Amino acid sequence: MERAAVLHHDHLVLGRYRPLRPLGSGGSGSVWLARDERAAREVALKVVPREGKAGSRAEREVEAAARLRHPRCLRALDLHRDDQHVYVAYEYVPGRTLREALRAGDLDDAAAVEAGAQILEALAHAHSKGVVHRDVKPANVMLEEGDGVSVRLLDFGLARVEEADTLTAVGDVPGTLAYIAPERLDGEPATGAADVWAVGVMLWEALAGWHPFAAVSPVETARRIGEGAGPLAGQRPDLPRALCSTVDRLLTADAGRRAAPRRAAEALRTDFAERERRPRPAVSRRALADRAVHAACAALVAGGATALLPFFPRGWPFLLGAIAGLTALRSPVAGLAFALAVPVLPLGNLSLGLALAYAALALAWFALFFRRPGAGLLVAAGPLLGPLGLLAAAPAVALSVRDPIRRAAIAGLSVLAAAAAAGGRQAALPLGAGDSGSGLGVAGSESALGATRAVAGFLVAHPALPVGAAVAAAAAAALPYARARGLWGAAGWGACLLAGTLLAPALAGSAAVPALGTTVGVWLATAVLIRSKAATPR
Known part of the structure; x- marks a missing residue:
């Protein structure tokens, strides 16, 4: 396997592209942020070996991308070759992949649904141009920096273009196994319905919090794909039933019954908006129980810390614990901040250095759980279980x-x-x-x-x-x-x-x-x- 090409800042690639910094690399090549000196713009420059499958795949990707003109499909700007490498210049979109966002837990329900709808819109355009992606997965979706949700569908290197000869040997199944539709595992050719399945898997994963087919071995993953994903409503009963049903329909085993991507995108937005429109006079038992647990944890953290550390007058541990609990009931973020702040003064009375070290840890903890404040208070379980x-x-x-x-x-x-x-x-x-x-x-x-x-x-x-x-x-x-x-x-x-x-x-x-x-x-x-x-x- 050839090593990824290493570019140097002081050398113009092909007399045109000035490498700025690497964006990523893999077994088949590397991607660099570069400046196109002729066009005076920044580009993402993919560099792959010319020999072997990598070069053919890069050329296939450009062929597919050349057919597409859609704001959700990453544009391929130029294709170049020299004796050793193939170079593809893409528009540069600052941001991170959907996979990175999922791993960080930073994608809320609204963002996940909107991202899924935009991916489906990109696929609807690609399918209308005779292009089937065949490798739709979170790592091939870019979330652009900035407010709101704006995605780009990447890497059409495995795409099948109508009337084009295939580069895949008979019996091969291109793509990433965890997102491959069951009919493809049975040897059927890839169709647009397989791309729709992959979006369904990503939505299920983003909304449920775990991958429906995750397994250690490829054989077990394939077996679970054949069994199908469980109903999303079983994982997220708080979501609108219509939204869960739409995601479930994307994952039906019968490819012919999966919704067309454009219609599915419309349904996702409509079904999710139903949650915003419907009245909410009553709070679910689960939500009330979660809020009560988080409030109790906040009270335990604040009250327990003041009781164990000599500083506050007698009776204050109960008072501060009650304030922390009530604050967490009203605002989980404020409850987390208050509970974490309470030990600072008692620790400072013991040791200024220890108080400063704790404050740094508390700030890091708050930053980690700012979007999930209730979860940040669950550490109170330790002092309860320990005794x-x-x-x-x-x-x-x-x-x-x-x-x-x-x-x-x-x-x-x-x-x-x-x-x-x-x-x-x-x-x-x-x-x-x-x-x-x-x-x-x-x-x-x-x-x-x-x-x-x-x-x-x-x-x-x-x-x-x-x-x-x-x-x-x-x-x-x-x-x-x-x-x-x-x-x-x-x-x-x-x-x-x-x-x-x-x-x-x-x-x-x-x-x-x-x-x-x-x-x-x-x-x-x-x-x-x-x-x-x-x-x-x-």
């Missing part, structure tokens, strides 16, 4: 959180929060980590760096805590994948969590973790996972 010996159940607390990074952060910090609460009570540390001893040794420290080093030293001296936090974080990140595998997936997840929680700290040199409480905690977490799967109709 009961059930800290192994912490990963299940993050089950409803879509983003794996946020799930892992909640579970990991829950373990450390339980340790902090135990230290404040001068009780034994969780996970068999022993006693807190003389504490962190930061009293009077005015340096945030010094306080951070002291905390790091404390964790090194009690390895069960960071190791246990890492195990909990990994388990939380894997929750959707275990749930997607049904009962056996949940059982395997629970077994791995139990083994990791019991064995990992011991391997790190800590004392034995209490087996009974850990087993019960893992059992509870696994039961929650199984129940969440059972509540999802297929």
